[in-house]
Amino acid sequence: MRDRVAIVTGGGGGIGSAVSVELARRGATVVVLDSGDGLRGEPLGERSAERTVRRIEAEGGRAVAAPISVTDADAVRGLVEETVARFGSLDIVVNTAGILRFPRIADASAEDWAAVLGVHLGGYLNLLAAALPWMTAGGYGRIVGVTSGVGLARTSVDGPAYGSAKRAVAALTWQLGPVLPAGVAVNALSPIAATRMVTEGLVAAGADPRGLDLSAMPQPEHMAPAAARLASEEFGWCRGRVLFSAGSELSLIAPPRLVEAVATGGAGAAAALGALVRPVLAPAQAQQRSTGGSNPRSAPLVAAPPGSAAPAGSAEPAGSVGVVGPAGSAGRACLVVGDDRALTGQLTGALAPWGYSTVAAPVGDTGTGDAAAGFAAAEQGIRRAAAGTGAGLDAVVVIHGADATSAGGEPGGDWHAILTSHAGTAATILGHAAWSRAAARHVAATGRALRVVHVVPALTPGGRSAAQAVTQLARSVNDTPITPAGPGLSGPIGPNGPDGSNGPDGAGGPDGAGGSGGRLLEFAVSAESPYPADRVGLVELVASLVAAPDTAPLAGAELVVRPGWLGLRAHPAPAVTASLAGAEPGPWIDDVLRDALAPFG
Known part of the structure; x- marks a missing residue:
């Protein structure tokens, strides 16, 4: 990634900070975008982007801080223009910015829903609208969106707005990737790691914060190699896909089929x-697959005359x-x-x-x-x-x-x-x-x-x-x-x-x-x-x-x-899972994914 220029949103902490540091280690100049807001989107004014920049510079990398919000379309567009003017290009965007509200469906307010959708879906759309014109004009670009397992195979009881927003991000990725011009690739990462979002989510679900031990979970830095692979020049052949990372494992998520x-x-x-x-x-829904391919499961269907009635007492x-x-x-x-x-x-x-x-x-x-x-x-x-x-x-x-x-x-x-x-x-x-x-x-x-x-x-x-x-x-x-x-x-x-x-x-x-x-x-x-x-x-x-x-x-x-x-x-579900030697997905992972994607065309 030497001489590449990247914008990482939500780069002030958690997975975003780890990704920013990883991209800089690989030679990229990183613009760390983070508004400094809290987990629920509350304005805290934290200088989180600057902290990540100091980490990068301490290791000899190049980075600048951008304390703005992805929900501000004008500010995002201005940042992209400023980045191109200053560094000559914009090659990579990794969108890890996100907030989470924890009310269940009966308690979630309109503001909860609007805020979560505004960051996860609206913010992603703002970045795409700002970055894609430059990337398509230049003939090169890598965009990595971030979705979640609770928007795919799993559900989100504590925070249904989050799961719904993350499914929309995945659906947008599946549709957008195949139509982009050669040289520009959009994919999405679905990570699982011991972040502040996971910790507070467990507490909101009733866990005792004093007894929480997430040391066995993948850590934020374990997600960075997968994000870097999706953002690499070599991975440009893969477009419009969602990959789930658990650190030591990487799964290709198949869209609804x-x-x-x-x-x-x-x-x-x-x-x-x-x-x-x-x-x-009903059996297909329960098993998430067709139950056909053998003896017929029902008699031939015959249309009934309009207005016919069921026999008295019939339940069918x-x-x-x-x-x-x-x-x-x-x-x-x-x-x-x-x-x-x-x-x-x-x-x-x-x-x-x-x-x-x-x-x-x-x-x-x-x-x-x-x-x-x-x-x-x-x-x-x-x-x-x-x-x-x-x-x-x-x-x-x-x-x-x-x-x-x-x-x-x-x-x-x-x-x-x-x-x-x-x-x-x-x-x-x-x-x-x-x-x-x-x-x-x-x-x-x-x-x-x-x-x-x-x-x-x-x-x-x-x-x-x-x-x-x-x-x-x-x-x-x-x-x-x-x-x-x-x-x-x-x-x-x-x-x-x-x-x-x-x-x-x-x-x-x-x-x-x-x-x-x-x-x-x-x-x-x-x-x-x-x-x-x-x-x-x-x-x-x-x-x-x-x-x-x-x-x-x-x-x-x-x-x-x-x-x-x-x-x-x-439902969206893993199509194949690759077990890694460490958290680094080497070039062999491309062969695995190509083989898994072959049936999908």
Whole structure:
């Protein structure tokens, strides 16, 4: 890296400081960007960037401090311009800057969500927008984003905003990498190390700080060689990938991949979901792989005549999902939240035969204006809907995304268009988070089971990143115990069992309904078709997730609706892991990764 110029954000401490020192040791001139704020983003005015610079200079390296925030787009752009003017180029960006707020879903405020998304997603977008024009013009650049395991295979119960933001960073990386010009590479590192963020996270989860011993965990300096490898000239062949580092191990993280698909056009499509959830989709979700490849798992699907009814007392739909409902579902209520009146009307019609009445409400302003007002409006909307039904509220469907009011279609396949399409991604995530928090508080207050279905229009790269982030949100919510607050309720409601039931107390049935053991089940659907005909499949899927007991195991699944079909994708997960001789990934690691990536093209 001799004579290369690097900017490392969050370089004042932890992994960022270790990476800054490592890059300088390898010959790079390092601009250490750090605002000096605290772990939660509170302004402390610490001179942390200068401390790292002194460490580098003490070892004979070259570095300068930049005490600014990644959330200040103008300051970031100015820093990049100043760096190029002073040193002649900008070759490397490593974005380790981050904050963490620890409230669980029911307690997280709009400000918590906005702050976390602003640093992790907004800050990353600011850096990309500032650095990529220089790198693409010069024909060389290495950008290393930072994501987290709790935004990928794992969930984040204490801090769902963090997990959602980190999934959005990974999704952006997967989409951006392949379209960059030759010579410019963007990848992301998912590190695990004994940092202040990990320590305070464990304390927030209830650990005694006096008894914490993280000496067995990888240390921040163990992450630096992996980051340096991603930022090296030799690693430019790898683009748009996420690598997990545990110091002595390095894993390639595969993006969500399709494992099951169901036709939504042609004969049998209307009955497909109801017939295939139990034998096909639920096992695939549980095992995170297709269970096909042997004997057929279901009989051939045959379309039922529109408006056909299930036999008396039947618990299974006899025909079209959304046309036929199970016995005992009459008298239930669903709140449909969205600004697409046509889609809301279709869903109302689809839920009626299941015995559901619907109430409509707007999404509310959570992104471009007053986020706190949007969060408050979501709580008020759920309270009003529950009070207006008389019997209470059983489900909420939230249809929200930057693509929802657009004409649809794919933006140009270049990096400018991808970054532009992410302008509304944080607002979409905020909107869905507001209704998730309101739903969690409603369950805690009433003890009544509630299903929430998030529908994210995902016709653009930004929409697809938002859809993945909202899926991660739903997964985190499903793993979060809800503490009852209503009269006559005591003790926490455990997280969902594998069938969507009420955890240890067993008070509810397999659909999560019933009594003081009420469960909050959340589902997420990425709507990736611009064609009106595919709204039928989308509506049928959503109605089934709202009403059918058998769909409970699909809570938190990566569900997608595409032209002519709907499907289930596996969560991001390690595709291959390499055990290292120390923390330094040598050139042999490239051969391992090339071999692992071969099936992905």
